[in-house]
Amino acid sequence: MKLKLQDTLKREKRDFVPRDPKRVTLYVCGPTVYNHAHIGNARPVVVFDVLFRLLREIYGVDHVVYARNITDVDDKINQKAMDEGVDISVITNRYADIYNADMAALGALRPTLEPRVTANMDAIVSQIGALINNGHAYAAEGHVLFDVASYKSYGSLSNRSLDDMIAGARVEVAPYKKNAQDFVLWKPSKEGEPRWDSPWGEGRPGWHIECSAMIEANLGLPIDIHGGGHDLIFPHHENEIAQGVCAQHGHKHEEDYARYWMHNGFLTMDAEKMSKSLGNVLLVHDLIQQYPGEVVRWALLSAHYRSPLNWTKDLLDQSRKELDYIYGVLLRNKNVPLKAHQMENPLEVLMDDLNTPLAKSKLFELAKNVEHFVNSEVKRTELAQEVAPVAASICMYSLRSLANVLGVLQQDPEDWFKGGADDDLSAKVEALLEARKTARAEKNWGEADRIRDELNALNVEVMDGPQGATWKIK
Ligand code: AMP
Ligand code: ZN
16 A cells, blocks of 8 residues: 655645655754744654654665754844853754753654754855856845746745735835845844855855755755645745755756655644744643653644644543553553564555544554453354464554554553652562562451552552553552
């Protein structure tokens, strides 16, 4: 079965065919590193992490190159560095490290490449030079601007005509612009701001050119898949296409920059758009103190990636219960061996444009089936005794494979249930359980009850099973 992806540019769901199956390329616009990421920022990270994992599964781990940039040149970074009286690198390194740690807590793999703007200035200057040489950009008063009128397909990604844009947009009118829609590729730095050399004077790049230049320099054109949140379609991605296409020689089409475009829907809080400018911001950093990262990840995957996702406490609590159920199945059936079956492709549910809600219900179904087959093996006919263990193993294999691509159920089930307990508490609980076992063996019921009360007081629930007692924090 083929992977199908909804392509924003072509406005249809298409079979995904990479340019080179030995080197599949994916680029996602990354963070501007001047503060903590909010939970909305984590949505594209987790969504494209699932895509990255799926592509690695299909094409092989060494055949997928995933780049996510770090924007380390920005007005807000300058402001923060000025406020703290430090170099911008102090700010950007601090927040890039926090970002990576927070996203790792959500189970996101590190991308293959994490290019930074400050390390790609030559590529940026060179792409701007190519745009000027090709007649698509002009220098004026220390600025370089993209000449929107020179690119006939401008607006094709966001499906807007130039006239619409002129009528509808509040764009900055500046005396050095030929056309109000022309956007900045390079601009002079203000007093006290960081600056880099260029043929057009000292200054710094505009935002859009970063991505197209880093893509060309780090991945090569065209790439297979470009992703980001749907707020980036216009103007950011529209401008990236214009730059990436026009910097190349000869007659080029939009697909000569990126062949598939994917955009995630927005996460909202109580149906309001969540953004840094509104007060209703929830930081990943804080959230992972309150919930295991896997619960947050599971909640992020509960809606299809293109749909809006309303973020509530109920969603998080429900997600924890759902994971508890599946981890419970894994715990009770940890001796069931894994067995692949050629008729069963557990990843099929994700092949239809990354349908993660369907994948989650598939995990439930598989978990239920594992228990069903394990139990029927104990009770029923000779035939069931032979077939049921095989069926349980096939379901367990499918469950594990699908969970790995979703990046969930990655913990040892026992550790999962002990989550939140530090080493001291774990040692104490284990000792109490040993003492309880001894008391029971000696039929010392009074002592066994006393120990049970002590465990209760520690907020520990004991689960007695065929392989002995396990426990969890209530
Ligand atoms: P920003 O730091 O605002 O540039 O956002 C980084 C990434 O997060 C971009 O891909 C945005 O589209 C995405 N993003 C920002 N806010 C949200 C949100 N509330 N829901 C989903 N994605 C978001
Ligand atoms: Zn970008």
